[in-house]
Amino acid sequence: MARHQRVRIIAALAQESSEQGYQQVTVADIVSRAGIARNTFYENFRSKEDCFLATQEYAMTAALERVVAAAGELGNWADRVCAGLTAFLEYVVEEPALARTCMVEALSAGPAAVERYERSQQAFVSLFKLGRDVSPHGGQLPETLEEAIVGGVFWIVYQRLAVGEVAAIPALLPELTEFALTPYLGAEPAREAAARASGNLRSKPGA
């Protein structure tokens, strides 16, 4: 019961933050949205900020689980990147309020939230770094390349979330994949890998 309550409060914070911006949200807003008593909120969280950080952790863990599950099994690095990006974008589309909270609101929610935002990018940075081993010129790539690629992908997703264009996000998958893979593999192989990934996306049931 306690866990259900916690998740309900988290969902409420995510929704309120998405709608009015984290700065404006009050505990009263959250409890009203969640349909719980004020006491119940404070049984679960010390403060609005505490609740925000928990929301971030919750969303980041869920998204990462999906990315790892999708990417982990595949042998080919390019396919892993494709699968990982696909899973990430799918999560964003399914949980726009949580995604927005993590990617948009986090930067205005204090240093602890920013630290978590950084950490979420770090997971992707690690995945991309593996590309240096399979790249013909891995040794010459700029040191900050992964940081820049992940920053770019996040920025594009963030922009769409910020203006509420969530439905437009899945269509970005091929170009985001190409953008990410090209520095390691070259334009042609990157495009081929992206096309393979789109093929997979289309062949999913209900897609």
Place this chain on the structure above:
Amino acid sequence: MLDASGSVSSVLLRDPANQPVESPEYPPELARLPPGRHGLPREFVSHNQRERLIAGLAEAVAENGYAGTTIAHITRNAAVSRRTFYEHFGSKDECFIAAYDTVMAELRERVEEAFGQEEEWPQAVRAGIRAMLEFLAAEPHLARLSMVEALVAGPVVVERYDAAIQSLVPYFAAGREGLSKEVLAGLSPTTEEALVGGMVSLISRRIFADRTEELESLLPDLVEFTLTPYLGSTEAAKVARAS
């Protein structure tokens, strides 16, 4: 007053000692007006006060952060009355927006000038990025104001922040001109947005972490990263490493 207030003031006040102002109505001696009656034309005084309030806000935010800054901080720094503050701005937020816009206008001007001085596009990009990094490194308080504090100063500022980043896109889109069909096929509608987002992400991270001294060393990596989709990695690296 902060040690760095001199540099805050010189950008936000157009310090007459460093940048002579052409207009005969703006004699340098009057840059710092004493409070009280002085019989000067209203518009002149008003303009000067507005600038001082903006500079005063920037100093206050550097000291206290956006949330911790009060109108009293601002007016004390600007040496004007609270009433005068409200003649110019309806709120702290409004004053912050004006400060933000002033910093961004300065940054934009420097980037535009540096970019425009180069004949070839790749070198122009390098010059523009370099000008940006130099400005942010030289003005760490203003860098923080425009990239960290801006994010907690309300939705109006965040919108401007996003727009400012997107406004860098045309500098890179210009690189598409004259490219072969083959290379163009490797670019997508979001290429420039991704490049700009990636570049700003690197810069922003260092400003957040108060490591502005590292900014200028990012130049080679940023040039290589942004030019590679247009020129290929070998050529991009050459431009990046040029002295």
